[in-house]
Amino acid sequence: MVQWENMANRSVNEIAEQSYNYGWSTEIEEESAPFGLNEDIVKWISHKKKEPEWLLEWRLKAFKHFEKLLKNEQLPKWANISHPPIDFQAYRYYVAPKPKLELGSLDEVDAEILRTYEKLGIPLEEQKRLSGVAVDAIFDSVSVATTAKDTLAKYGVIFSSVSEAVKEYPELIKKYLGSVVPYSDNFYTALNSAVFSDGSFVYIPKGVRCPLELSTYFRINAEGSGQFERTLIIADDSSYVSYLEGCSAPMRDENQLHAAVVELVALDNAEIKYSTIQNWYPGDENGKGGIYNFVTKRGKCAGAFSKISWTQVETGSSITWKYPSVILQGDNSVGEFYSVALTKGRQQADTGTKMTHIGKNTSSRIISKGISAGNGNNTYRGLVKVLPNAINSTNFTQCDSLLIGDQCGAHTIPYLEIENPASSVQHEASTTKVSEEQIFYCQQRGLRPEDAQSVIVNGFVRDVVRRLPLEFAVEANRLLEINLEGTVG
Amino acid sequence: MLEINNLHAQVGGTPILQGVTLSIKEGETHALMGPNGSGKSTLAYILAGKPGYEVTQGTISFDGDDLVKLAPEERARKGLFLSFQHPIEIPGVRLDHFLRAGYNELMKSKEAEELDPLQFDRLIRTRAKSIDMDTNLIKRSVNEGFSGGERKRNEVLQMAVLEPRLRILDEIDSGLDVDALREVSEGINQLGTSHSSTLVVTHYERILTYLNPDFVHILINGKIVHSGDKTLAKEIEAHGYDWLNPEQDS
Numbered sequence: 001m002v003q004w005e006n007m008a009n010r011s012v013n014e015i016a017e018q019s020y021n022y023g024w025s026t027e028i029e030e031e032s033a034p035f036g037l038n039e040d041i042v043k044w045i046s047h048k049k050k051e052p053e054w055l056l057e058w059r060l061k062a063f064k065h066f067e068k069l070l071k072n073e074q075l076p077k078w079a080n081i082s083h084p085p086i087d088f089q090a091y092r093y094y095v096a097p098k099p100k101l102e103l104g105s106l107d108e109v110d111a112e113i114l115r116t117y118e119k120l121g122i123p124l125e126e127q128k129r130l131s132g133v134a135v136d137a138i139f140d141s142v143s144v145a146t147t148a149k150d151t152l153a154k155y156g157v158i159f160s161s162v163s164e165a166v167k168e169y170p171e172l173i174k175k176y177l178g179s180v181v182p183y184s185d186n187f188y189t190a191l192n193s194a195v196f197s198d199g200s201f202v203y204i205p206k207g208v209r210c211p212l213e214l215s216t217y218f219r220i221n222a223e224g225s226g227q228f229e230r231t232l233i234i235a236d237d238s239s240y241v242s243y244l245e246g247c248s249a250p251m252r253d254e255n256q257l258h259a260a261v262v263e264l265v266a267l268d269n270a271e272i273k274y275s276t277i278q279n280w281y282p283g284d285e286n287g288k289g290g291i292y293n294f295v296t297k298r299g300k301c302a303g304a305f306s307k308i309s310w311t312q313v314e315t316g317s318s319i320t321w322k323y324p325s326v327i328l329q330g331d332n333s334v335g336e337f338y339s340v341a342l343t344k345g346r347q348q349a350d351t352g353t354k355m356t357h358i359g360k361n362t363s364s365r366i367i368s369k370g371i372s373a374g375n376g377n378n379t380y381r382g383l384v385k386v387l388p389n390a391i392n393s394t395n396f397t398q399c400d401s402l403l404i405g406d407q408c409g410a411h412t413i414p415y416l417e418i419e420n421p422a423s424s425v426q427h428e429a430s431t432t433k434v435s436e437e438q439i440f441y442c443q444q445r446g447l448r449p450e451d452a453q454s455v456i457v458n459g460f461v462r463d464v465v466r467r468l469p470l471e472f473a474v475e476a477n478r479l480l481e482i483n484l485e486g487t488v489g
Numbered sequence: 490m491l492e493i494n495n496l497h498a499q500v501g502g503t504p505i506l507q508g509v510t511l512s513i514k515e516g517e518t519h520a521l522m523g524p525n526g527s528g529k530s531t532l533a534y535i536l537a538g539k540p541g542y543e544v545t546q547g548t549i550s551f552d553g554d555d556l557v558k559l560a561p562e563e564r565a566r567k568g569l570f571l572s573f574q575h576p577i578e579i580p581g582v583r584l585d586h587f588l589r590a591g592y593n594e595l596m597k598s599k600e601a602e603e604l605d606p607l608q609f610d611r612l613i614r615t616r617a618k619s620i621d622m623d624t625n626l627i628k629r630s631v632n633e634g635f636s637g638g639e640r641k642r643n644e645v646l647q648m649a650v651l652e653p654r655l656r657i658l659d660e661i662d663s664g665l666d667v668d669a670l671r672e673v674s675e676g677i678n679q680l681g682t683s684h685s686s687t688l689v690v691t692h693y694e695r696i697l698t699y700l701n702p703d704f705v706h707i708l709i710n711g712k713i714v715h716s717g718d719k720t721l722a723k724e725i726e727a728h729g730y731d732w733l734n735p736e737q738d739s
């Protein structure tokens with residue numbers, strides 16, 4: 001057989017090669033809580049952050065709930081994922097660069113950290129920043145810098161770390177923290193509520209269209225740590241904000257835990273567009289190491305004519321367990337979920353959404369694109385629930401799976417609970433393979449097989465990726481490309 | 490330009506081509522006819538380098554290069570174009586994006602200038618016009634939801650853009666009605682330059698009345714059993730293939 005055929009055949013049988021470009025770590029002096037999880041640790045974190053009493057009490061209630069669930073082994077078991085039991089005592093629940101940095105001035109940010117973000121493509125210094133984007137940089141357990149705050153302040157937009165918001169805007173925090181995702185929502189929200197260390201807070205005042213893209217970059221650096229952040233975004237009446245989060249972590253042999261909570265509130269006529277590019281370390285080809293990404297994200301369309309739109313590109317993590325959801329409470333509100341989830345190597349993803357229609361004339365749209373390569377396992381799980389009063393509500397769901405090679409898995413599990421006959425739901429699903437025929441057709445037009453595969457994958461995800469802000473759409477396509485190197489099947 | 494010498498080839502271990510010898514010179518149009526299963530499409534795929542199609546004996550030289558040693562994309566970059574009998578769908582990939590990627594690969598290999606999307610848009614529109622094709626296909630996903638006629642027109646448009654040295658048309662007439670056949674054929678004729686050659690693989694004589702081949706070859710059981718000028722195609726149309734089959738008692 002001729003030489004190039006041998007090459008093609010070899011790569012068919014290869015397990016998806018790992019090509020993770022963010023796996024280096026930063027050497028930095030850190031300050032951390034001791035290993036383990038108990039009430040004293042929760043108090044230690046709250047004390048460290050000089051929190052008011054009410055917040056500590058809330059944390060402790062959450063912790064009690066967590067302990068109860070743990071004791072009764074009430075961990076979520078329904079997802080199509082498997083992992084050895086997690087030893088929650090084996091983590092450090094607070095790790096911060098030392099000394100604790102005061103926010104607001106980049107001069108005080110450790111040069112190593114600035115270099116870290118620059119290397120990640122998120123320069124924080126004024127002159128190097130991406131134009132039109134404000135960034136909150138979260139390094140392990142704390143926010144190390146938030147850019148463009150002054151520009152935003154002119155519009156009355158608040159963009160800060162949650163820690164800072166607790167001090168500066170206690171009324172807003174008190175009113176909204178836990179209002180969409182209560183600590184008792186599930187096992188991991190109880191854990192997060194007990195030990196969360198930081199996150200981003202956004203408030204857009206009435207009638208304001210946020211002039212910049214807001215974005216948070218999460219970096220887990222420390223060994224033996226987890227990241228437990230909360231993000232809270234409130235869009236007041238007739239406001240608009242587009243928010244993007246990115247994440248990465250060094251390559252480590254242990255399974256690090258990331259259990260975040262994101263809450264969105266859209267009041268009358270407000271719109272929140274929330275985009276995620278998730279690129280946590282996925283583990284090696286044998287499934288060693290990688291991030292357990294157990295995240296609860298939910299938005300509430302509290303007001304009439306409000307809109308919440310989730311877009312996610314999930315390429316990293318050894319396990320992804322997340323269902324960014326929308327509660328469509330306001331009449332005529334709109335919820336959207338656009339997702340690309342890529343699993344390769346031994347990665348597992350169980351992701352999807354819940355659309356809960358409560359108000360009248362509410363509509364939701366779900367587009368999910370799962371890509372499985374190597375031994376990856378990819379599940380879409382989604383619930384569309386239409387309550388009795390949600391008359392004239394509509395849902396459209398489309399779930400497509402793309403398989404690369406024949407060792408991977410794709411599953412689609414839609415749940416429909418329609419309690420209102422005057423509503424309509426529509427579900428479409430497809431599973432396709434990147435076929436030899438397609439690759440050959442592209443080759444015949446001059447493309448190498450690897451480029452052919454990128455072209456095919458980019459086409460498959462186009463409907464989702466085009467909803468990302470432009471700079472990030474380019475980044476998302478590049479990430480998919482890098483992640484699929486060596487997987488031509 | 491293309492020299493095929495005593496070519497034997499198999500697909501999945503089954504021998505299909507059993508000693509094909511064919512020479513195509515610059516500027517010539519050759520037609521390859523033959524009954525179902527005679528190996529016509531296999532020859533087209535072998536030339537393009539389709540995986541699973543294996544040369545077991547003989548040689549193919551294309552502009553002096555040993556074609557068998559080249560990957561499919563390298564053959565394409567050297568100017569070999571296969572018009573697919575069943576053009577493949579690539580959902581979500583816009584035709585102009587797809588074709589620009591291929592075009593720029595070709596340019597890169599020739600060390601010529603690559604085109605940005607705007608320049609390429611002008612090029613593709615000009616080329617479409619030159620073959621009297623409308624441009625409504627170019628923003629659509631490659632072959633997705635295309636009618637049979639649109640798929641074949643799309644292949645011709647791709648040839649107009651990529652300007653291959655050797656065009657291999659694998660049953661470009663299949664699935665076309667009379668009007669579409671004329672349109673596609675006229676498009677192909679408008680492409681013709683003295684520096685390129687064409688190999689038309691077909692069952693039917695009809696398309697050859699448009700494409701006017703210099704030579705007609707009859708392939709039966711993996712061998713060219715007869716060659717002639719285009720009157721041979723007329724005879725096939727009238728009498729079938731049986732009289733040419735060496736294994737048939739007549």
